[in-house]
Structures are given as structure tokens and as C-alpha cells.
Amino acid sequence: MASVPATRLFRSLVVPVTLLLCWEGISRAGWVTPLILPSPTAVAIRWVAYLTPLEPFDAAAGPWWRWALSGELPHDVFTSLLRIVVGFVIGAGLALPLGLVMGARPLVYELFNPVLQVLRPIPPIAYIPLAILWFGLGNPPAFFLISLGAFFPVLMNTIAGVRAVDSIYLRAARNLGAREGTLFWRVMIPAAMPYILTGVRVGIGVAFIVVIVAEMIAVNTGLGYRILEAREYFWSDKVIAGMFTIGLCGLGIDLGMSRLNNRLLRWHRGVEG
Amino acid sequence: MSAPLDGGVAAPAIRARGVRKVFCAGGREVVALDGIDLDVAPGEFVCLLGPSGCGKSTLLNAVAGFSLPSSGELTALGKPVTGPGPERAMVFQEYALFPWMTVERNIAFGLEIAGAAPERQREVVDALLAKLGLGDFRDRYPKDLSGGMRQRVAIARVLAIDSPMLLMDEPFGALDALTRRSLQDELLRIWAELKKTIVFVTHGIEESIYLADRVVVMTYRPGTVKRIVPVGLPRPRDPSSAEFNALKREVTALVMEEQARHQADEAHATAD
Ligand SMILES: Nc1ncnc2c1ncn2[C@@H]1O[C@H](COP(=O)(O)OP(=O)(O)O)[C@@H](O)[C@H]1O
Ligand SMILES: [Mg+2]
Numbered sequence: 001m002a003s004v005p006a007t008r009l010f011r012s013l014v015v016p017v018t019l020l021l022c023w024e025g026i027s028r029a030g031w032v033t034p035l036i037l038p039s040p041t042a043v044a045i046r047w048v049a050y051l052t053p054l055e056p057f058d059a060a061a062g063p064w065w066r067w068a069l070s071g072e073l074p075h076d077v078f079t080s081l082l083r084i085v086v087g088f089v090i091g092a093g094l095a096l097p098l099g100l101v102m103g104a105r106p107l108v109y110e111l112f113n114p115v116l117q118v119l120r121p122i123p124p125i126a127y128i129p130l131a132i133l134w135f136g137l138g139n140p141p142a143f144f145l146i147s148l149g150a151f152f153p154v155l156m157n158t159i160a161g162v163r164a165v166d167s168i169y170l171r172a173a174r175n176l177g178a179r180e181g182t183l184f185w186r187v188m189i190p191a192a193m194p195y196i197l198t199g200v201r202v203g204i205g206v207a208f209i210v211v212i213v214a215e216m217i218a219v220n221t222g223l224g225y226r227i228l229e230a231r232e233y234f235w236s237d238k239v240i241a242g243m244f245t246i247g248l249c250g251l252g253i254d255l256g257m258s259r260l261n262n263r264l265l266r267w268h269r270g271v272e273g
Numbered sequence: 274m275s276a277p278l279d280g281g282v283a284a285p286a287i288r289a290r291g292v293r294k295v296f297c298a299g300g301r302e303v304v305a306l307d308g309i310d311l312d313v314a315p316g317e318f319v320c321l322l323g324p325s326g327c328g329k330s331t332l333l334n335a336v337a338g339f340s341l342p343s344s345g346e347l348t349a350l351g352k353p354v355t356g357p358g359p360e361r362a363m364v365f366q367e368y369a370l371f372p373w374m375t376v377e378r379n380i381a382f383g384l385e386i387a388g389a390a391p392e393r394q395r396e397v398v399d400a401l402l403a404k405l406g407l408g409d410f411r412d413r414y415p416k417d418l419s420g421g422m423r424q425r426v427a428i429a430r431v432l433a434i435d436s437p438m439l440l441m442d443e444p445f446g447a448l449d450a451l452t453r454r455s456l457q458d459e460l461l462r463i464w465a466e467l468k469k470t471i472v473f474v475t476h477g478i479e480e481s482i483y484l485a486d487r488v489v490v491m492t493y494r495p496g497t498v499k500r501i502v503p504v505g506l507p508r509p510r511d512p513s514s515a516e517f518n519a520l521k522r523e524v525t526a527l528v529m530e531e532q533a534r535h536q537a538d539e540a541h542a543t544a545d
Contacts, residue, residue: 171339172369176383176434177359186386190373267373267414 038237047073047241072226076242077249080211080222083139084253087146088207092200094147095155099199102155103162104188116155124149124210128217142214149210150203157202161195162188194268201257208250223249284351286438286470287313287336292345294331305331307495309345315437318464318471320481320488322528324535328496329474330442336472337363337440350437359383362431366443368423370415376402376426377411383434401429405459421452425459432463438470445480457484461508478528482520483510490524493531494538500527 020040026032027039034042053070061067069075102109124145131141165188173187189196215224223246230238292309295302305328313319321329334340336349338357347354349361357363370379378385380401381394389397402408405425415423424444431439445453461484464471475481481488488502502524506516 168365168367168369169371171357172363172365172371173382173386174357175337175339175359175361175363176386176430178386182386186382187371190371193373267375267416269372269416 035234035236038240042237043240043244046235046237047244050238050241050245073245076221076223076226077245080215080224081249083142083146083211083214083222084204084207086139087143087211088150088204090143091147091150091207092154092203095151095199095203096158096196099155099158099196100162100184100189100192103159103192104184109159116152120152120156124206125213128213131214132218137218139219141218142211145214145218146207146210149206153202153206154196154199157195157199158192161192161199164195165191194265197261197264201254201261204253204257205250208253212246284315285312285348286315286317286350287311287472288346288348289332289336290346292332292335292342292347294328294335294340295343304495306335306342307497309496309498311489311498311501313470313472315470316468318461318473318484318486320485321472321474321491322476322478322481322488322524323491323496323499324493324528324532325476326535327491327493327531329476329491331496332491333363333440333442333472333474337361359387359434360436361438361440362434362436364424364427364431364439364441364444366446368415368420368427370423370426370430372415375412375414376407376418379415379426380429380433382430387434397433398429401432404432404463405429419452420448421456424448424456428460428463432467436469438472441471441473443474443476446475446477453480458509460484465508478521478524479512482506482517482524483512488524490527491531493535499531502527 023037024040027034027037027042038046050073051071053067054072055061055067055070057064057067069078098112102112127145127148128141131144135141135144169187169191170183173183178186211222212224215222216228219225220229223242227239227242227246230236230242289309289311292306292311293304294306295304297303309332321332323329331340335342335347336354338354338361341347341354341356354361371382374382377398380398381389384394384397398411402411405428407422407425407429410418410422410426415426418426427444445456448456457480460471463469473481473484475484482504485504488504490499490502491497492499502520504510504520506514506520510517512518512521
């Protein structure tokens with residue numbers, strides 16, 4: 001049935017293409033000014049310009065791929081992703097051990113839970129003034145805000161995951177001769193992995209939101225900064241091109257996460273393959 | 274096997290004297306076990322039989338060391354039970370396989386954490402996969418196996434650590450009748466070959482007579498030993514034979530008395 005994938009591709013393209021055509025039509029008809037809504041072609045042209053290198057290729061300056069990635073857009077994407085990675089690693093790196101211990105030790109849970117319950121509902125965005133007071137401008141406040149955004153989803157899911165570990169696995173492992181360390185590394189963590197990965201996924205999602213906001217406020221590089229900067233010059237086409245890039249990055253992260261998920265949870269019910 | 278003590282009587286693999294277990298549930302005390310006296314000889318196959326709630330699992334968990342008696346004396350393999358240990362390997366009704374490990378890693382787990390060399394692990398796993406007809410499932414995850422296959426893996430997992438004693442809590446309770454019969458036969462074969470001491474919990478009357486050297490019929494609340502019925506029939510046993518059925522009638526009568534008390538208790542509980 002060769003027609004089935006083709007039919008599905010067609011169906012999935014109908015609405016986006018129609019929307020683009022309407023948008024293009026509206027812009028060309030002159031119903032709205034390009035400042036409010038630039039045409040898709042203008043956005044696409046701007047996007048390509050944003051993507052391509054500023055300098056002509058010079059073999060002496062370095063390998064071709066470095067030149068190919070020297071445009072403004074690759075640089076912004078790289079900067080933003082790096083911030084997400086650093087912030088996420090800090091946030092998740094603190095949340096994971098704390099979550100594991102809080103999940104496994106009721107005493108630790110009782111000690112830390114009240115503070116966390118109070119802090120958790122505060123959106124990371126609300127920390128922006130404090131982050132700037134504490135860390136000034138530049139990367140440090142951005143890292144702080146992103147790690148904060150990643151911290152709570154990972155923490156809460158890890159706690160829930162450890163608490164949901166079926167005690168029969170612990171009993172079986174103990175019965176086979178496992179001691180505390182083995183129980184922790186070989187039973188508790190893998191059994192809690194579906195929850196932990198959910199936390200990681202949500203945490204990265206939040207980190208992605210926070211990075212854009214942080215870049216609009218605390219720094220002058222990255223995708224978030226770029227679209228704000230474009231607005232100051234009234235480059236609506238570049239704003240939209242930047243938004244589109246942010247969307248693509250988010251999609252890429254999500255696809256990567258879901259592949260990681262499927263790989264790490266091949267054993268899990270409901271995951272195919 | 275272990276050396277005979279005084280006058281040719283082997284030291285018991287399990288020895289229970291006056292074992293009592295009290296649970297506190299919602300402010301009320303439940304006497305799950307009371308005054309249990311039981312000896313299980315090395316290499317013996319014993320079934321614990323009784324209606325649900327009569328304390329079979331409680332007694333087995335006490336021997337396994339998961340939940341120690343409130344009072345009384347309980348020794349296994351000559352040592353007082355103080356906690357779980359690999360010399361008293363447990364097979365659970367829910368299989369309790371680690372779902373994140375392949376069949377191979379599940380079977381090798383006990384050896385691995387004991388620090389066995391990878392070649393040794395592989396050797397043991399190969400032998401057990403062959404013995405239990407699991408050869409094609411080495412790299413599968415438990416979710417991809419049928420109930421019968423999972424329970425084979427669970428049995429292989431405890432056989433891998435070569436424990437002298439197997440504690441089995443309704444291991445075949447969730448299987449269909451045909452799968453159950455084939456696993457029963459396989460278990461008997463393994464038992465005859467490896468000379469393990471087996472304590473097998475069941476509420477199946479026919480299952481207990483088919484398997485056991487002795488059937489320990491328990492009373493309901495408190496759980497005590499009501500009667501120990503020796504099954505003298507040669508194996509393989511034929512459940513349709515006259516002797517088998519005579520025993521089955523006898524054991525059924527004993528269990529039904531306790532079942533009636535169980536039901537009266539349930540009716541009482543719902544009337545509360
Ligand atoms: N952890 C527990 N807390 C409170 N009561 C329990 C607990 N475990 C078992 N019981 C009670 O002890 C009795 C015996 O239970 P159990 O050993 O599981 O019976 P069986 O395995 O024969 O069905 C039951 O009445 C049950 O309600
Ligand atoms: Mg039970």
C-alpha cells in the first residue's frame with residue numbers, strides 16, 4: 001500500500017499550506033502593514049539571511065563547517081541551547097539526588113517538604129528581580145533561573161517515582177542477597193526511571209521557556225534576546241523568523257527526549273519496540 | 274544431604290515452635306498465626322494449605338525473614354531467622370521479575386550481586402535457560418512473556434543462586450490450568466533432581482496433594498496447624514486415581530471447615 005504514507009503526508013500538509021497561502025494572500029493584498037504581519041516569503045527570506053554566514057568563505061580562517069555555522073542564527077541557537085544544558089544540568093543535578101533521598105527516606109521528606117511546598121508554586125519568572133540582584137547581568141542569572149525551572153519538575157517526579165516503587169521488587173532483591181547500595185542503584189533507580197524521565201521532560205520544557213524569558217531580560221545573546229532586539233528595530237519578519245526558530249528548537253528537543261525515553265524505557269509496558 | 278542427628282533423624286530444614294504473629298491494623302489486633310509448631314525435613318516438599326486469610330503467606334514470609342514472628346522460635350537451616358537471605362529463596366505469585374532487566378539479567382541478578390565472574394554467570398544462565406525451556410527468551414523483557422514463562426524465569430532466578438530452600442507463595446495461582454500442570458511437573462522434576470527443600474503455599478487442594486510429601490492444613494484466624502496430612506502416593510501421581518481422590522476428600526473436608534469459618538467471618542465483617 002504505497003499510497004498510504006503519501007496520503008498521510010498530504011493530509012498533514014493541507015492545513016499548514018492553506019494557512020500559509022491565506023497569510024501570504026492577506027499580506028500581498030495589503031490588508032495589514034508588513035510591520036504588523038510580514039508575508040511568509042518576507043519571513044522566509046529574513047530567516048535565510050539570519051541563517052547564512054555574514055562573511056564570505058575563507059579557507060584560511062578554518063574548516064568549511066565552522067564557516068557554515070558562523071551566521072547569527074546558528075550562533076544564537078547554540079548559545080540558547082548551551083544555557084539550557086548548563087542550567088538543566090545544575091537544576092536536575094541537584095533535584096535528582098535530593099528527590100531520591102526524599103523518596104526513600106521519610107525523615108528527609110518530612111524535613112524538606114514544607115520548604116519545597118512553599119517554594120514550588122513560585123514561577124521561575126518571579127525570581128527574575130532577585131536573580132538580577134544576586135547575580136547581576138549575563139549568564140549567571142540565566143543559569144540560575146533555568147536551573148530553578150528544571151529543579152522542581154525533576155524533584156517532584158523523582159520523589160513520586162521512588163515512592164511508587166513496588167515493594168515486591170525490593171523484597172525480591174533483598175531475598176536474592178541485595179544490600180542497601182545494590183537496592184538503591186539496581187532496583188530503586190531503574191524502577192523509578194519512568195517517573196524520573198517524565199520529570200526530565202517537563203523540566204527541559206520549563207527550562208526552554210525560562211531561557212527565552214531570561215534572554216529577554218538578563219543577557220544580549222541568544223534567541224530570546226534576538227527577537228526582542230528585532231522588535232526594537234521594527235523587524236517584524238525577523239521576530240517571526242526567530243519565533244519560528246525557537247519552535248523548531250523546541251520540537252527538536254522534544255523529539256530527542258522522546259527517543260531517549262523510548263530507548264531507556266524499552267522494558268516498560270506501553271512502550272513499543 | 275545433612276548428617277543425621279540422634280538416631281537417624283535429620284536436623285530439620287525449618288523448625289517452628291510456638292510461632293505467633295500479631296498484626297495491628299487500624300487499632301485492632303489481628304492474630305495471624307498462633308502456636309505454629311512445624312518441622313520440615315531437608316529435601317522435603319511441604320504444602321501449606323488453607324482458605325485465603327488463614328496466614329499462609331504470613332508464615333512463609335516469616336521463614337523468608339521479611340516479617341519476623343511476634344513471638345516463638347523459628348529456625349531455618351539450623352539458624353534463627355533474623356532477616357531475608359539468599360539461602361531461603363522466594364518465588365512470588367506476582368513473579369516479581371525486574372521489568373527493566375532482560376530474562377538473562379534477571380536470572381543472573383543473584384550471582385551478579387554476589388560478585389560472580391561474568392563467565393560463571395553466563396554458564397549458569399545458559400544451563401537454566403535450557404533446563405526451563407527458555408532458550409529463545411534470553412534477551413526479552415518480562416513484559417513480552419506469558420505468565421507461565423515469567424514464572425519459569427522467576428524459578429530460574431532462584432535456582433541460579435543455588436539456594437537449598439525454595440519458598441513459593443501461590444506461584445502458579447495466576448496461571449491457566451494447563452500451564453499450571455506443566456509447571457507443577459517441571460517443579461517436581463527440578464525438586465527430584467536438585468533435592469531442594471520446598472515450602473509451597475497454595476489454596477488448591479488438588480495441587481497440594483499432587484505436589485507435596487506432606488500437606489499442612491491450616492486453621493483460619495488464628496492461623497494454626499489444623500492437621501498434617503502425609504501423602505504417601507508414588508510420583509507421578511494420578512489425580513484421577515482412587516487413592517488420590519480419597520485423600521482429596523479427606524483434605525477437602527478439613528479445608529471446608531475452615532472455609533466456613535472464613536465465610537462466617539466475612540459475613541460478620543460486612544454486617545459491622
Ligand atoms: N501487613 C499486614 N497488616 C495487617 N494485617 C495483615 C498483614 N498481613 C496479613 N494480615 C492479616 O493476617 C491474616 C493472614 O494473612 P495472609 O498470611 O496473607 O493469609 P493467606 O496468605 O493465607 O491468604 C489475614 O487476616 C490478613 O488480613
Ligand atoms: Mg497469601
